Amino acid sequence: MILSHACIYGIQTLVYTAMQGSSAYVSTRRAAVEMGIPFQFISKVMQILSEKKLVISRRGTSGGIMLAREAGEISLLDIIEAIDGLSLFQECILGLPGCGHATPCPLHEEWATEREKLREYFKSTSLADVVAGIRVFSHRISIEEFSDKILHIS
Amino acid sequence: MILSHACIYGIQTLVYTAMQGSSAYVSTRRAAVEMGIPFQFISKVMQILSEKKLVISRRGTSGGIMLAREAGEISLLDIIEAIDGLSLFQECILGLPGCGHATPCPLHEEWATEREKLREYFKSTSLADVVAGIRVFSHRISIEEFSDKILHIS
């Protein structure tokens, strides 16, 4: 698995949040239920993203989270960096500490090329892009249809 | 980290084995010491690769492991498949179970393209290719120079 569960949940939750518009705080409990993700885990991840200034959180009634910047200004790489860090895009694929241009492992150049493409993709894809894909191409974000789960909490 | 430690150790050990020529069994203990990898862990990984018919192992004096096929006939993908499985090349990057062409997640097409390139690279790169890279470009496989550690065991 290339991204940790925490990171996957983080991306899913922020995409969900971006889809709700920016007027009000979005309930993470509701987001969790609708997306079929453990609520407490999302809560932890949002605390990290709050520290890293990607979201603003608020307690109490009508509390929740809100994107700290416009959806077009938050890239998937921003989220990955905040949660998993950038080691995926920096480390040798064979795990050799000093692997680099001067002392490359046998796979160094090829993997350096591949991982850079991947990084570029994550960097150039914003939450707004993902939301647009969902709206235009009916991409899905939840495991089941949203409507299935909404019934359970309202 | 894209490959597990077990998988990384497996690749390193088989590359090391391929470099020794095919005439005799290669001691996994020696390989472990020279590459700076936990011996018992390598032993476990080699047991897996032995079950999967990628290596032939032999107990006793002058025992060790030997590649089951020519180095040119064992791809990195063969090793990855045996140890980590192929889920890396099959799963949705957001971890959504039913993600596919019919019901894609927002990142489906892009990631499907990237992961296929990665799979092709691993499939088309054999142990022999890696060894050739090491011989021609002085690529390294161990964490430190081999000669440093050889002294400790002989």
Next chain:
DNA sequence: TACAATTAAGATAAAATAGTCTTTAATCTA
């Protein structure tokens, strides 16, 4: 002010991965 709703935060538990230790079985050599 009292209460309900909501996230924050710390502790804990469960699961997966990584690593170690010990005993057994096989093999070679003297």
Next chain:
DNA sequence: TAGATTAAAGACTATTTTATCTTAATTGTA
């Protein structure tokens, strides 16, 4: 045959990741 060497195998430990539980703090509303 006896002893040394080596991998196989199973049990165990440690670490990291994932997930849950409980309590506290904050906010809006009646």
